[in-house]
Amino acid sequence: MYILDVNLVHKSYSIYIKKGIIRDIGRKLRKIYKNEKIAVITDSNVEKIYGKNIEDNLKRNGFLIEKIVVKSGEESKSLEVLKYIYDRLLDFEINRGDLILTFGGGVVGDLGGFAASTLLRGIPYVQVPTSLLAQIDSSIGGKVAVNLSRGKNLVGSFYHPEAVFIDPVLLETLEKRFLYDGMAEVIKYGCIRDRKLFKNLLKYNTEKELFDNIEEIIYSCCSIKKEIVENDEKDKGERMLLNFGHTLGHAVEKYFKYEKYTHGEAVAIGMYNITRRSEEQGMTEKGTANLIKEILNKYYLPYKMPDMDKEEIIKTINLDKKNKGSEMNIVLLKKIGESYIKKIKKIDVKKYFY
Numbered sequence: 623m624y625i626l627d628v629n630l631v632h633k634s635y636s637i638y639i640k641k642g643i644i645r646d647i648g649r650k651l652r653k654i655y656k657n658e659k660i661a662v663i664t665d666s667n668v669e670k671i672y673g674k675n676i677e678d679n680l681k682r683n684g685f686l687i688e689k690i691v692v693k694s695g696e697e698s699k700s701l702e703v704l705k706y707i708y709d710r711l712l713d714f715e716i717n718r719g720d721l722i723l724t725f726g727g728g729v730v731g732d733l734g735g736f737a738a739s740t741l742l743r744g745i746p747y748v749q750v751p752t753s754l755l756a757q758i759d760s761s762i763g764g765k766v767a768v769n770l771s772r773g774k775n776l777v778g779s780f781y782h783p784e785a786v787f788i789d790p791v792l793l794e795t796l797e798k799r800f801l802y803d804g805m806a807e808v809i810k811y812g813c814i815r816d817r818k819l820f821k822n823l824l825k826y827n828t829e830k831e832l833f834d835n836i837e838e839i840i841y842s843c844c845s846i847k848k849e850i851v852e853n854d855e856k857d858k859g860e861r862m863l864l865n866f867g868h869t870l871g872h873a874v875e876k877y878f879k880y881e882k883y884t885h886g887e888a889v890a891i892g893m894y895n896i897t898r899r900s901e902e903q904g905m906t907e908k909g910t911a912n913l914i915k916e917i918l919n920k921y922y923l924p925y926k927m928p929d930m931d932k933e934e935i936i937k938t939i940n941l942d943k944k945n946k947g948s949e950m951n952i953v954l955l956k957k958i959g960e961s962y963i964k965k966i967k968k969i970d971v972k973k974y975f976y
C-alpha cells in the first residue's frame with residue numbers, strides 16, 4: 623500500500639492507495655472515525671455497480687448508513703441537487719460529529735465535499751474516488767464546488783477530507799472514454815514535474831501494461847499534487863502549474879459548449895498547442911511538442927487545434943477567472959518534467975495561444 627501524508631497549515635490527512643482497499647473500507651474507517659452515522663453520497667452508475675457491497679461492508683463494521691444517490695453526470699453539480707443533499711442529510715439528523723463519505727467520480731467528490739463543507743458549517747468527510755480523474759486529481763487538494771448556469775465551479779470552497787482511500791481496481795468498470803479523459807491529467811503531471819512518469823507512459827503498449835502499473839502511476843500523480851498543494855494550498859502561486867494546458871483547454875471546451883470535447887481532450891489540445899507555440903519562440907526545449915503529440919496519440923487523445931473563431935477564443939482566454947487586471951499567468955514547459963509560470967500581458971495572448 624502507498625500512503626501519502628498531506629500536511630497543511632491547519633490540517634493533516636492521509637491518502638491510501640491500494641488495489642482492493644475498498645473491500646476493507648469499513649475497518650479502515652473504524653480506525654479514524656469512532657461514531658456511528660455515515661452518509662454515503664454516490665451517483666447512479668457507481669451505486670448500481672458497488673452500492674450494495676459498500677453498504678454491506680460499512681454495516682458489518684457497525685455503522686449506521688444513509689445512502690444518497692444523485693443522477694450521474696455534471697448536471698448534478700447544481701444548487702438544486704445540493705439542496706436535495708442538504709435535505710437528505712438533515713432528515714438523517716446528521717451533526718458535526720458524524721461523517722460524510724463521497725463515493726464516486728469528481729462530480730460526487732466536488733458536490734458531496736461542498737455539501738460537507740457548508741452544512742452546519744462543516745461536517746467531516748472522507749473521499750473514496752472511483753474515476754481516474756478523481757483518483758489522481760479532484761479528490762486531493764480540498765477544492766470543492768458546484769456549478770451555476772453562468773459557469774463551472776463558481777460556488778465553492780477549500781475543504782479537506784479526513785482521509786482519501788483510492789482503490790485502482792474500481793477503474794476496471796470505468797467507461798473507456800472516462801479512463802482516457804483521466805489519462806490527459808496523468809500526462810499533465812508527467813509534463814509539469816515527472817519526466818520518468820512521462821517516459822514510462824510512452825513505453826506502455828497495452829491497457830494491461832497500464833493497469834499493471836496503475837498503483838504506482840496514481841501514487842506519482844498524487845505525490846505531485848500533494849507537494850504542490852502543501853506549498854500553495856489556496857491557489858495563489860505554484861498551484862497554478864496544475865493548470866498546464868487548461869487555459870486554452872477551458873476555452874476550447876466552452877467554445878463547443880462542452881459537447882464536442884471532454885475536459886481531458888480539451889486539456890490535451892491545450893497542452894500540445896501552448897507547447898508548440900512556446901517551442902517556436904525558443905522558450906521550450908526543441909522536440910517537446912512532438913513528444914506530447916506522441917503520448918496523446920497513444921492514449922487516444924486529440925492534439926490538433928480545431929477550427930474555431932480565433933477572436934472568440936482569445937476573448938474567452940482574456941476573461942479567464944484566474945487573470946489579474948491587464949496581466950495573466952500562463953504555464954509553460956522548459957522541457958518534459960519541468961514547468962514554470964510566466965506572467966504575460968493580456969494583449970500578448972495571441973502569441974502564446976495561436
Ligand SMILES: NC(=O)c1ccc[n+]([C@@H]2O[C@H](COP(=O)([O-])OP(=O)(O)OC[C@H]3O[C@@H](n4cnc5c(N)ncnc54)[C@H](O)[C@@H]3O)[C@@H](O)[C@H]2O)c1
Pocket residue numbers: 665666667668671694695696699726727728729730732752753754755756759760761762763764765766767774775792793794795796797800803
Ligand atoms: N476539485 C478539484 O480539484 C477538481 C479537479 C478536477 C476536476 N474536478 C471536477 O471533476 C468533475 C469530473 O470528474 P469525473 O471525470 O470523475 O466525472 P464524473 O464524476 O461524472 O465521473 C465520470 C463518469 O464515470 C462514472 N463512474 C465513476 N466511477 C466509476 C466506476 N468506478 N465505474 C463505472 N463508472 C464510474 C460516473 O458515474 C460518470 O458517469 C468535474 O465536475 C470537474 O469540475 C474537480
